[in-house]
Amino acid sequence: MTDLAQRMMMDASLSRTEQAALAIGQLAEQAPRGARLGTKTELQEQCGVAKGTFNEALRILQSRGVITVRSGPGGGLFAASPTPIARLGNSILSLDAAEGDVADAVRIRDTLDPLLIEDALEHSSAADIARMRVALAVMQEAVDAGDATGFVRANWDLHAAIARVSPNGILKSIYLSLLDLIESHTVSVEPDDHQSLPQYITERQKLHADLVDALDTRDRDRALRLIREHNTTLTSVR
Template sequence: MRYDDAADAPALRSGSAGRAQQAAERVADLVAAARPGERLGTKEELRTRLGVSVGTFNETLRLLQARGLVAVRPGPGGGLFAAEQSPMVRLGNSVLALDAGTADVAEAIRIRDALDPLLIEDALWHASPADIAGLREHLDVMADAAKASDPVAFVHANWRLHARIAAISPNRLLASLYHGLLEVIETHTLSVLPSADRPLPDYIAERHRLHADLVDALDARDRDRALALIAAHNTGN
């Protein structure tokens, strides 16, 4: 098929970029489930598995390498391998397994923690009954992830809860900044692993209780309790 109309070119490039991004996310899922250094397959094996063209796969590979998710090794036995994970960032009694953005995540968590009390203050003043109901729906998702012993789903649900709290704030600049920080943290996180301090299921159950208590404090407009809980949240993270 020929595309004689030059106006079609941007749309075609956009479609290819979208397919490459989708393919990159599928490979990122494989990396998250693999051991560091584990072989994922040859380029052709992965391209066939993804069902994309050579050009789209090359763009997919560029995206994956830019995120530090895969390593390419030539020769017999070569192919794509799950990249060795960089140093971890602690998340209370668990750790975030990260890609190459470790420093970015550490700074994003630090700034996010500093903004949390401001957003809690805004939520105490401005949360409507509908807002509180929305927060409780996110708590339900966290509870389901905890029951399923799925730490990755739990942490992502946790972040969605905090994003929902941020959305209550009438300060659009503050909310936008907070959402941007969460995106940095989420984008660079490959998985959630236990530390040596405590079993991960115990930690997840405790964190769920803390967030449930926080939402109850917001509902009751209990400022002292809410601020004490967000302080405990951020010191334990």
């Protein structure tokens, strides 16, 4: 058994993506800055995960400044020196459902939403709004297909697009890490006792479309009212 495979077995409660990310992250943190960890193929085989799973783990690690990836001769994965913000993201990534209820992560995320909306109102460019509308279109496709889980995941993509507008690196890092944690532990979506699932996602779609419109027109009062409404009419994610 490889060293990476042994590292991955240390916490079986995590998803395979999380296990691979943590194993490679630990390897990078123990190596000198700039040290070559191996090729993508070598490390994927050592982790024993599918290519898509491995690539998603690399995306997480790159976004947190733990590794760099270089192509061409002599390329591969190299250890980086993560910033304090990146280390904060890594500590959130290491959480699992046993250590912190997903509901707690959702509650913290909701508390941060108004701050991100304020930043989006001030800093959103036309390109940022266009990216939000792409996520809205995917959400609408999920509504039309009756795919509640697909809708929620597209919804998170929208919130991630809004978060990335913020110039506040700490706020953005914490929020995106919380989204990663919530998404990794979501299996299904359930409405509250007063609405059917199709009705729920249809109404949520309209709320998010209205929110993006408010950001586009810089309508602060409307945007903040909608995000308050958003965070008091949540469904259950399991």
